[in-house]
Amino acid sequence: MRILHLLESGGLYGAERVVLNLSDAMRAAGRFEPVIGCIVQRPGEPSALYDEARRLGFAAEKVLLRNLLLAVDVPQEARRLRGLGIDLIHSHGYKATVYGSFLRALWPVPITATCHLWFMRPGTPAKMKAMVALELRFYRRFRTVVAVSGEIRQVLVHAGVREDRVRVIPNGIPLDPPLLPAAERERLRASLGVGPEGFLVLNAGRLTAQKDQATLLRAVGGLPATGRPVTCLVAGEGELRESLQSQIVAGGWGDRVRLLGFPRRRAGAAAGGRCVRAAVARRRHADDPAGDGRRRHAHRGHAGGRYPHAGPGRRHGPGRAARRPGRAGRGAAAVARRARTGRPPGRRRPRRGASRAFQ
Structure with missing residues (x-):
């Protein structure tokens, strides 16, 4: 069974890693053949997910679905993907769900979806609100929708998706890479200014409201000064970096909380x-x-x-x-x-x- 994992990707982040992990499990099972479909806005557009999928030996396709040229692109991509022998579309994200449903209208293939994240905050652009409204409408017609947490499941049910059609499959992280040797771990801790007696908390992810690093910072900042020293390091970038840094300064937590950003390569x-x-x-x-x-x-x-x-x-x-x-x-x-x-x-x-x- 050939399954197209369809998503729009801005880099190798959480959802992309989950898709690659799922594809690896499918390949290992031997019953499924995953195909990574990366939505792009122009021919030849680079895609980190596409490159990583090809590096790992997965079939991968760049799916050209331009926002302003859907009337042209949807029929062309529907014909092309039909020729690839796809048996199921598995969409990840609101744009993949909406555009995948458009493809399905011209190409009778089953479709399902995984909802990795649902967060609508004040000030969300009208275009995104419209896309999410369409996403919800399509979800109500799907036989099965997967939520990666119980909280997201409740949001979907509250929004009108039938409760018996929503399944919860928690995100998983492969732990195949071996742990670093003790000497290397100590060297890294020392380079980050963390002594051997300290308790180190590392958070890696985009600095966005969905990840809620602010709660983690408050928790670490509220720990008593006595006892084992605790250091929290946050690796990642995002629109909330300045807000989080201001929170650290206002709380006086600079000695125990730091934002690392992305590693700067020596370009x-x-x-x-x-x-x-x-x-x-x-x-x-x-x-x-x-x-x-x-x-x-x-x-x-x-x-x-x-x-x-x-x-x-x-x-x-x-x-x-x-x-x-x-x-x-x-x-x-x-x-x-x-x-x-x-x-x-x-x-x-x-x-x-x-x-x-x-x-």
């Missing part, structure tokens, strides 16, 4: 070259090696801050400076020439005038 000058080459090619951003999609420049061997795109009304920016090097100073002109010729910038610190190219 060096090559990252700056990618950014400038993207600007010369009039692309709005360069691929970010840290994986979070933010526009960056390089400074002295590290990935640095964001850079603005030179758009309408902007006098400065890497794109304009690189395309008009004569107006940006000799240093910026040299950077632009390297970008055009494909030569990576040197390891030396750029001259003063070059900074204009990265403002």
Whole structure:
């Protein structure tokens, strides 16, 4: 039985890992053949999930379903996927559920869904509200909907999905990788400033309201100062980083709670070259090696801050400076020439005038 796991992915996060784990279990069972279907908005769009699925030996497809061209893309993809011999669509997320239901209207194939997360906060965009309303309408017609927690199940039932059609399958994390040797663990703890006597709590995930790191921070911050020292490290990025950092400062918890962010790879000058080459090619951003999609420049061997795109009304920016090097100073002109010729910038610190190219 060939099962298409359909989802829109912004990186390798929780839902993506669950899908890969589920696909691995299906393959091991021998009765199912998983296919990872990654919804993309343009041909050739990169997808970390697609690349990881292929690396792990899974069949993977990029499914072109553009938001404004569904009338064109849905019939084409329905015909293409039918030719792949798909026996079941398993959607993950509101967009995959809605678009998968559109595909099914032109291609009679069973469909089911897993609801990984349900969180509508004040200020949610009207487009997302409309998509979630459609998602709920389709869920009411599905024979089975899977929720990854009892809380999500209650939300679905309260929203009108029949109780006997909702199944709970908790998320699972594979523990196949061996634990680090004791010496390596102690080295890592020391590099993070945690002594051998300390109790270390690590939270890894996007900094969003759904993950509720704020409650964890309050719990750790409220522990008594006496007894075994407790340190909480939060690894990840998200829209709540500033809010969480303010919470740490306001509570005076800086000695026991830290936000690590994403690990910064030593991209060096090559990252700056990618950014400038993207600007010369009039692309709005360069691929970010840290994986979070933010526009960056390089400074002295590290990935640095964001850079603005030179758009309408902007006098400065890497794109304009690189395309008009004569107006940006000799240093910026040299950077632009390297970008055009494909030569990576040197390891030396750029001259003063070059900074204009990265403002």
